[in-house]
Amino acid sequence: MRLLVLGGTEFAGRAVVEAGVRRGWDVTVFNRGRHELPSGVRALQGDRTASEGLTALAEGTWDVVVDTWSAAPRAVHESARLLRGRAGRYIYVSSRSVYAWAPPAGYTEDAQPVEGAEPEADKTDYARDKRGAEIAAVDAFGADRSVLVRAGLILGPYENVGRLPWWLGRIARGGPVLAPGPRDLPLQYIDVRDMAEWILGAAERELSGPYNMTGPQGHATMGELLEACVRTTGAAAELRWTEPEVILDAGIQPWTQLPVWVPPGSDMHDALHASDVTRAVATGLTCRPVQETVADTWAWLQDIGGTAPLRPDRTVKGLDPEVEAKVLASIGGGVPGTTP
Template structure:
C-alpha cells in the first residue's frame, strides 16, 4: 500500500505513520517541517494554510490512501481533498465525536444528530471544524471512498495535549493526590496506536462512512487509569478518592484541572458512553490500560518528563498550589 499522511510528525499522525511503516507500506508525509518525521518516509514540505501554493508539493504522485487529522479550518481539508481526489484511492479523515449535536445522548451511535458545518468554513469551533472537514472529504471523494474516524479521548505515547502526561508526572511526584471519583466510573478513550492500526485496517479493507472510535464500555475505569499510573511510575502516591459533588463544591474544574475526569451528567454521557459496536465489528482492538500508561511513561521519561504541548491547546492539570488549595478546602481548612 502507498499511504499519504497529511501531517504525520506528532501524536496521532505519527502513530499512523509508524504503524504503516511496520506493515511495510510506502509512506509519504506532507508536513510543514516544524518536526522531523519518522525515519523511512518520503518527506514533502508545504503549508495547507498558505493557499494553493501551500499544496504545491502534492502536485505529482498517486497513493492508495490518504489519512488526514486536520482540526482547524475545514477549507484546508476541502483544498487538500480536492487536489488529491483523482490521484488517491481513499480518504480517511480522523474526525471527532464532537461532531454530534449537543447534548449527545448516552450510548449514541453513528446515526445521531450532527452539528452544522461547511467545507468552506474558516475559523469556527472545534465541533464545526471537524464536521466541516467530514463534509469536505466526502464532497471530494464521495461517500464510498471516505472513511470518517470519529475518535473520542485519545491517549498514548507522543501525546501533545497533556492529559495522561500530567497524571503520570503528578503521580510520580508522590504524596497525597487528588483523585476524582467515583473510582469505579467507566471511562472511554483510545490509544493512538490502536486508532492507527484500526484506521489502516479499515482503509485496506475498503471501509467507508462514520465509525465511533473509543474503547468499549467497561474497558477501564478512572480508578484503573490512575492505579496504572501508580504502578508504572513506581510512586508512593496516595490516591485520595473524592466524590464528584465534593470536588465541584471545592471549585475543582472537570477535564481541565483534572484531566479525563467528568462528573456524572450529560458531559460524562457525551464523552464516556459511546456506542462503539460498529467499530468493534470492524475489528477494533484496544490494548490494556496498563500497557498504554506504561508505554506513555517510558516515552515521557525519555524526554526528561517534559511532554510536547500543542500551541493551540492550553496545558492540562492542577498546579501544585491549586491542588493544595482544593485538598485544604476538602479538609475543611
C-alpha cells in the same frame, strides 16, 4: 499499500505513519518540515495554510490518504479536491465533537451532528470546523471512498494535549493525590496506536462512512487508570478518592483541571465516556490494556526529558497544587485507597 499522511510527525498522524512503516507500506508524509520524521518514509514539504502550499502534492498516486487536520475546513477541502483523482480513499480523523451537544449515553454514528462550517471556510470553532472538514472529504471522495474517524479521548505516546502526561507527572511527584471518584467510574478512550491500526485496517478492508472511535465504555475505570500511573512511576503517591460533589463544590473544572475525569450522571460523562462503538469493534478495533498505554506513555516521557510538548491550540490541563492541597485539607486528607 501506498499511504499518504497529511501531517504525520505529532500525535495521531505519527502513530499512523509508524503503523504503516511496521506493515511495510510505502509511506509518504506531507507537512511543513518542522519536526523530525520517523525513519523509512518519503517526505514532501508544504504549508496547507499558504497560497500554493500544496504544490508538492501536484503529482503522485496513493491507495489511501490519512488527514488529521483540526483547524479551518478549507485545508481539507483543498487537499481532498486535489487528490480525489489520484487516491483511492480519504480517511479523515474527526472528532465526536461533531455531534450536537449533548448526545445521550449510547449514541451511535446516526446521532445529530452540529451544523458544519462551510467546507471552504476559514477557522470558526472546533466542532463546526471538524464537521465542515468531514463534509469536504465526503464531497470530494464520495460516501463510498471516505472514512470519518470520530475519535473521542485519545491517549498514548506522543500525546500533545496534556491529559495522561499531566497525571503521570502529578503522581510521580508523590504524596497525597486528589483522585476524583468514584473509583469505579467507567472511562472511554482509545490508545492512539490502536486507532492507527484500525485506520490502516479500514483502508485494507475498503471501509467507508463514520465510525465512533474509542474503546468500549469501561475498558478501564478511573481507578484502574490512576493506579496504573502509580505502578508505572513507582512513586510514593497515595490516591485520596474524593466524592464528585466535593470536587465540583470546590470549583474544579472536570476534564481540564482534572484531565479525563467527568462526574458520573452528567451530560459530559454521557457525551465523553458513553458512546456506542459497536461499528468500530465489528470492523476490527482491538484495544490494549490500560497498563500498557500508561507504561508506554511514561517511557516516552522519560525519553524526551519528562515534559510533553503541548499543542498551542489546546487548553492548559491540570490542577494548581494549592487548589489540590486546599481540597485535600478540607476532607481531612482523605483515606488512601478507599472508594467514596
